[in-house]
Amino acid sequence: MDMPIDPIDQWLQTEGVAARAAGRVLAMAPAAQRDAALRAGAAALRQLGAAILAANARDVAAHTGTAAFRDRLLLTPERIEAMAAGLEIVADLPDPLAGVLAEWTRPNGLVIRRVAQPIGVIGMIYESRPNVGADAAAICVKSGNAVILRGGSDSQHSARAINQAISAGLQAAGLPGACVQIAPTVDRAFVAAMLRATGVIDLIIPRGGKSLVERVQREAQVPVLAHAEGLNHTYIHAEADFAMARAVLANAKMRRTGVCGATETLLIDAAVADALLPVIVADLAVLGCECRGDARARAIVAMAAADFDTEWLDAVLSVAVVDGLEAALGHIARHGSSHTDAIITENADVAQAFLAGIDSAVGLWNASTQFCDGGEFGFGAEIGIATGRIHARGPVGPAQLTSFRYQVIGTGQVRP
Structure with missing residues (x-):
C-alpha cells in the first residue's frame, strides 16, 4: 500500500535509526549467527515458494514491456531454488569481517592493525529482477550491513513476498528484522528521499537501467556505488x-x-x-x-x-x-x-x-x-556490477561491502 508523500522522510528517519541499530547488532554478531540467518532464509524461500510464485504472477500479468524485460521479471521454481542456493553459498563463504587485514609495528613499539568493518546502512534501489532483493539481503547480512531495499513498481509483489522469507530467516537466527527492510511504497518520491538521506543511509547502490543510474548519480547527496550500462x-x-x-x-x-x-x-x-x-x-x-x-x-x-x-x-x-x-x-x-x-x-x-x-x-x-556475475565468481550472489574507479569494481560481493578501520595497541607511548 502506497504512503502519502509527506510521511516518506519521516519513515526513512524512523526506520533508518532502526536499521542503524540493527546493523550494529549484525556487525557484532558471530559469523555463525549471520550464516544461520542466511540458511534459514534459504529454507523459508523454499517453503514460501508457492506464495512467491503467486505474487510474481501478479507482477507478470501487469507487465507490458518486451519479452527480454518479462524474462528479467519472471520467477520460476528453478529461479527460486537458485535464489535459495545463492543464500546458502553466501553463508558458506569466508567471513569478510574476520581476521586482521594488515598489521605492523612502528619503531616506537605501537602495533597498528587494519581490520575490516561493515559500511553501515546500504540503500539498494533496483528494477525488474525480483531476485536482486534476495541477493542484496544475503550480501549485506553476510558483511554485517543493514539494508533498505526499494524495488521497482513492476516487481513489487514479488519483492515483498521474497522479503517475508528473508525476515523469517533473520527471526529464526535471533537477529533484528530491521537488518533488512523493504520500502513501504513504490512512489518515486521514496527514491528521492533515499538520495537525500544523509546520516541515515551510508551508501546508495542503484541497479537498473541507464535512466535510473543517471538520476541517482545526478541527485544523490549520499555516496553512490554504481555501474554504467553494459555496452x-x-x-x-x-x-x-x-x-x-x-x-x-x-x-x-x-x-x-x-x-x-x-x-x-x-x-x-x-x-x-x-x-x-x-x-x-x-x-x-x-x-x-x-x-x-x-x-x-x-x-x-x-x-x-x-x-x-x-x-x-x-x-x-x-x-x-x-x-x-x-x-x-x-x-x-x-x-x-x-x-x-x-x-x-x-x-x-x-x-x-x-x-x-x-x-x-x-x-x-x-x-x-x-x-560477469557474482555467482560465477564464487560470491554466491552480487549486489551489482561496479564500473567506477573507487572502492570496488566488477561483481560486488560481501567482501566488497566492507571498509576498514585501525586499531592501535600501545604500552604507554606518548607522542613527543
Whole structure:
C-alpha cells in the first residue's frame, strides 16, 4: 500500500535509526549467527515458494514491456531454488569481517592493525529482477550491513513476498528484522528521499537501467556505488578458433539477452570477417537474433545499420569489422562502458595485450561475457556490477561491502 508523500522522510528517519541499530547488532554478531540467518532464509524461500510464485504472477500479468524485460521479471521454481542456493553459498563463504587485514609495528613499539568493518546502512534501489532483493539481503547480512531495499513498481509483489522469507530467516537466527527492510511504497518520491538521506543511509547502490543510474548519480547527496550500462564487446581476433568463437558468441549474446553481462557488440577482425561473419549471422538468426552492422559488415552480409552506443538488452547485436587489436581497443574505448569485454583468440600475447588494454571492470579471454556475475565468481550472489574507479569494481560481493578501520595497541607511548 502506497504512503502519502509527506510521511516518506519521516519513515526513512524512523526506520533508518532502526536499521542503524540493527546493523550494529549484525556487525557484532558471530559469523555463525549471520550464516544461520542466511540458511534459514534459504529454507523459508523454499517453503514460501508457492506464495512467491503467486505474487510474481501478479507482477507478470501487469507487465507490458518486451519479452527480454518479462524474462528479467519472471520467477520460476528453478529461479527460486537458485535464489535459495545463492543464500546458502553466501553463508558458506569466508567471513569478510574476520581476521586482521594488515598489521605492523612502528619503531616506537605501537602495533597498528587494519581490520575490516561493515559500511553501515546500504540503500539498494533496483528494477525488474525480483531476485536482486534476495541477493542484496544475503550480501549485506553476510558483511554485517543493514539494508533498505526499494524495488521497482513492476516487481513489487514479488519483492515483498521474497522479503517475508528473508525476515523469517533473520527471526529464526535471533537477529533484528530491521537488518533488512523493504520500502513501504513504490512512489518515486521514496527514491528521492533515499538520495537525500544523509546520516541515515551510508551508501546508495542503484541497479537498473541507464535512466535510473543517471538520476541517482545526478541527485544523490549520499555516496553512490554504481555501474554504467553494459555496452559489452566480444572481439573475435584473426587467430580465434572458429568453432569456439561461434559457440562463445552465441552464449554471450543469447543465453539471457536482458542481463547486463550480455554482449551488445561483436568486433571481428577483417582478416577473418569474409569467412566467419556470414556463418555467425546465420547462427544468430536461427536463435532469433538480429544483427546490425557498420558499413564494412554490411558489405559482407546484408543487415541494418548498427548503433554502437545502445545497450539493447534484447536479441539485437551490433557488428563492426576492425583491423586488428589496436582498432578493437579503440572501438571499445570510444563506445564501451567499462563493464565487461572479451577476446576470442588462440594467441596468448594478443590476449594479454587486450586484457591490459581495456579499461573494463571485467575482461575475459575465450569465455562468454555472461560470466560477469557474482555467482560465477564464487560470491554466491552480487549486489551489482561496479564500473567506477573507487572502492570496488566488477561483481560486488560481501567482501566488497566492507571498509576498514585501525586499531592501535600501545604500552604507554606518548607522542613527543
